[in-house]
Amino acid sequence: MFHFDNSYSRLPEKFFASVYPEPVEGPKLLKFNEKLASELGIEVDLSDPDRLAATLAGNVVPQGASPLAMAYAGHQFGNFVPQLGDGRAILLGEVVDQKGLRRDIQWKGAGPTPFSRRGDGRAALGPVLREYIVSEAMHALGIPATRALAAVATGEQVYREMPEQGAVFVRVAASHVRVGTFQFFAARGDTEGVKTLADYVIDRHYPQLKSAENPYAALLRAIAFAQAALIARWLGIGFVHGVMNTDNMTISGETIDFGPCAFLDEYHQMKVFSSIDQGGRYAYRNQPGIGQWNIARLAECLLPLIDEDQDKAVEAANAVLGEFGERFQAEWIAVFRAKLGLVTQGEGDGELVQELMSIMQQQEADFTLVFRALANAAEGDDERFLGEFSEPEKPAEWLASWRNKLAAEPDAAAARPAAIRAVNPAIIPRNHRIQEAISAANYGDLSFFERLLEALEKPYEERPDFSDLMTPPTPEERVTRTFCGT
Incomplete structure (x- = not known):
């Protein structure tokens, strides 16, 4: 079924803890991403859904797997925790996909690990479906992100504030190495561990850096630039990650962990959704600054590798941090x-x-609908754009300024409406719709979950069958708080 080639498990034992998933009582397949499985070269027997569910839930460990929980540390809301690690996730193994790219396959919610910190290692149905929806939507929107391979009900309950249905999420990523993975070794003064990890990351993600004059300074720059581009694209679709801790920032430049994340409805630059972000640290506007802050924490880990002379190492790292700001502005x-x-x-x-x-x-005004309506304005119809505002006078003045800009680009006029629609989605996974899908699923009805996924497969198209999913929530439908699910 899986053709594994597990490079991370070949690293020294201090990088992880070998651990097997804890079997569940009644695994039932809720959703399986056949297209992604094909891309990964995974051979699946869909005629035996019970065995498939048992494998994807962790009851059956496939041949060639090397299950492990990764060790890492992290700054959580600015506070450093020297040991976190995969507390409810188990890396099943790695496959090389049809394009020759190495991809991790990970269970989330498959039981406790040595890093669970008294947690049960389980996941509830709601957060599993949320991550499935948002990760696949991000992919369709063209944003680098982890992917959803499967969602499986466990047939058991988990206990949070109240009993909830248990589930396992099967996630695919370019890798699960994070800024916090480097921090784990740096916090212990283990420069050898930092170097081993850096060499691994260069081999796996940035092989072009091997010939660089200073590969470790070049690595810092490459990761910084990948994050700058990623965050700029988040802002472009009104995405608020919600928990940009250093253990939630990947080295590969993929979006990871869709817990308290959300998409903007009405625009506000300081919008926060996460129930635990009381101070607005990870608000929409603050995400670029937090990205730079996280890169600074990575730089601290890499200093001994960048140069033996600490002053020179700090100078090189500070140069990259300055470049991050410049790169982000250019990307934005x-x-x-x-x-x-x-x-x-x-x-x-x-x-x-x-x-x-x-x-x-x-x-x-609604973030998504305002930008989408600019395509209509480019065709000479201002009504849809102005209709997104309660007072049209200022938006009308802005349209005049916009058209003065467009006048300098006459050759682009014919192609402009299609170009605008190609980058401004018609549909996003709005918070209230995600909640609607989760609420129905809690009663055994996955039809709306399936419909929402179908609509989000083509987010840049306006399809009449899904017009109801494009509208913003009414005041009573608004979801203002989201939760991580742990």
Whole structure:
């Protein structure tokens, strides 16, 4: 079924704890991503769903697997925890997909590990379905993210604030190495461990850096640039990760862990959804700064490798941190210039974006629908755009400024509406719709979950059958708080 080639398990034992999943009572397959399985070269016998469910839930460990829980540390809301690790996740193993890319396959919710910290190692149905929906939506939106291979009910209950149905999520990632993985060894003064990990990451993710003059400074820069690009793209779709701890930032540049995440409905730059983010540390606007802060923590780990002279190492690391800011600004303006339908770079582009977003915030306009409606305005129909605002005078003035910008790009006029629609989604996984899918699933009805997934497969298309899923929530439907599920 799986063709494993497990490189992480060949690292020294201090990198992980070997652990097998704890069997569950009644595994039942809820959703299996056949297309992704094919991409991964996984051979599946769909005629025996019970055996497939047993394997995906962890009751049956497939041949060639090398189950382990990864060790890592992390800053959680700014506070350093020297040992975290996979407390409810088990890395099943690695496969090389049809494109020759190495991919991790991981169980989430398959039972306790040595890093569970008195937790049960289990997952509830709601967070599993949320991660399935959001990770696949992010992929369809073109945002680097971990993927969903399967969701399996366990037939058992888990206990959070109240009893909930248990489930296992099967996740696929380029790897699960995080900033916190480096911090685990750096916190112990284990420079050899940091170097072993850095060499592994270069081999696996950035092999082009092997010939660099200073491979470890180049590694820091490559990871910083990957994160700068990723966060810019998050902002472009109104995504709020919700818990950007250093143990939730991948070295590969993929979005990982969709616990208290959410997408903006009405725009506000300081919007927070996570129930545990009381101070707004991970608010929409703060995500670039937190990304840079996390890269600074990675830089601290890599200093001994960058240069034996600490002053020179710090100077090189600070240069990368400065480059992060510059790179993010370039990525951000490129994302939003495309959202406005601007082809060429010009003075005042950033100001034009900020002016629109200021009006959106003042009038609580819907982030997704405002940018989508610019395609109609590019066709000469302003009604849809202006209809997204409670007071149309300022948006109308903004449209005039926007059109002055567009006048400098006459050759792009014919293609502009399609170009705008290609980068501004018609549909996103809105919080209230995700909750609707979870609520129905808790009563055994997966039909809305399936319908939502189908709609999100083509987020840049307006399909009449899914028009109800494109509308923002009514005031009473709004979901203002999300939870991590642990």
